[in-house]
Amino acid sequence: MTAVAPAADLAAAVEILDAARSVTVLCHVQPDADTVGSGLALAQVLNRRGVPVRVSFAEPAELPASMRSLPGIEFLVPPAQVPREVDLLVAVDCGSAGRLGALADRIDGAATTLVLDHHRSNTRFGTVNVIDATAESTTSLLARVFDAWGEPIDRPIAYCLFAGLVTDTGCFRWAGPGTHKLAERLLATGIDGAGITRTLMDTHPFGWLPMLSRVLGSACLEPAAAGGVGLVYAFVRRDDIAGLRSEEVESVIDVVRTTSEAAIAAVFKESRSTPGLWTVSLRSRDTGVGLDDGVDVAQVATRLGGGGHRYAAGYTATGTPDDLVVTLLAALRA
Numbered sequence: 001m002t003a004v005a006p007a008a009d010l011a012a013a014v015e016i017l018d019a020a021r022s023v024t025v026l027c028h029v030q031p032d033a034d035t036v037g038s039g040l041a042l043a044q045v046l047n048r049r050g051v052p053v054r055v056s057f058a059e060p061a062e063l064p065a066s067m068r069s070l071p072g073i074e075f076l077v078p079p080a081q082v083p084r085e086v087d088l089l090v091a092v093d094c095g096s097a098g099r100l101g102a103l104a105d106r107i108d109g110a111a112t113t114l115v116l117d118h119h120r121s122n123t124r125f126g127t128v129n130v131i132d133a134t135a136e137s138t139t140s141l142l143a144r145v146f147d148a149w150g151e152p153i154d155r156p157i158a159y160c161l162f163a164g165l166v167t168d169t170g171c172f173r174w175a176g177p178g179t180h181k182l183a184e185r186l187l188a189t190g191i192d193g194a195g196i197t198r199t200l201m202d203t204h205p206f207g208w209l210p211m212l213s214r215v216l217g218s219a220c221l222e223p224a225a226a227g228g229v230g231l232v233y234a235f236v237r238r239d240d241i242a243g244l245r246s247e248e249v250e251s252v253i254d255v256v257r258t259t260s261e262a263a264i265a266a267v268f269k270e271s272r273s274t275p276g277l278w279t280v281s282l283r284s285r286d287t288g289v290g291l292d293d294g295v296d297v298a299q300v301a302t303r304l305g306g307g308g309h310r311y312a313a314g315y316t317a318t319g320t321p322d323d324l325v326v327t328l329l330a331a332l333r334a
């Protein structure tokens with residue numbers, strides 16, 4: 001958790017939060033534990049300060065089951081209950097206004113918008129933007145905001161912060177300087193780190209296994225992609241995911257990315273409701289220990305209308321599977 005966000009930025013965030021009379025916290029669509037953990041942690045701090053606060057995300061209709069044990073879910077409201085006007089709107093873990101989905105229109109009714117994020121591709125769409133691309137998670141950035149604010153991190157808040165930290169670091173496989181120090185601090189509050197991790201990352205219904213079998217059985221390898229770096233990809237179609245949660249769909253990329261013959265992985269996930277609409281997860285890795293030569297998939301995703309991190313990014317696309325692959329290969333050549 002290298003402290004790169006300048007102290008002045010943290011102070012600006014604290015000043016805005018401290019003065020807020022009403023707050024809406026928005027998470028990104030298809031939320032993960034980092035955006036939800038950030039939103040609920042911030043809501044708990046605001047609530048104990050007596051500030052009215054709501055947390056929401058545009059889609060899906062319900063919070064993924066794996067996150068329903070997070071403290072603070074009582075502050076979650078459906079999109080229809082998000083007020084059109086608010087003193088302060090805070091976007092957490094959102095690289096662009098587009099990631100807010102249908103709730104992006106709430107920005108216009110906010111007197112001030114604060115963006116707290118760790119995506120390097122962030123478009124800085126807020127009135128005040130606190131962006132630290134070196135932070136492992138947005139929850140780790142929130143921990144620094146709370147420290148600058150003088151707000152203690154108790155067990156329920158630590159639970160939320162740890163949820164974002166453990167998921168965005170892949171169970172600490174992508175830990176950076178200071179990551180374990182923050183984890184130790186959060187665990188010292190008495191949270192069950194192993195239980196949180198198991199619930200978020202290692203628990204799936206039986207239906208996940210046949211889905212995974214079908215999807216992985218159709219995976220393809222393009223060894224010449226990106227100048228010989230190699231691409232492995234798979235498609236998750238609507239028929240594959242009937243009755244399964246978003247957690248099962250999002251987990252596929254973590255299996256596909258382990259392919260040794262390709263340093264880039266992609267999973268194309270078809271929308272449940274809109275035929276021909278796909279969300280695409282991209283991952284990359286260095287070709288060897290200490291080489292630091294991994295493809296910047298955030299640049300690739302940005303070319304295709306998305307964004308993210310160097311080693312993890314995504315975008316949304318429409319078209320046939322063949323068209324999607326041709327477009328991605330062209331973007332990798334560029």
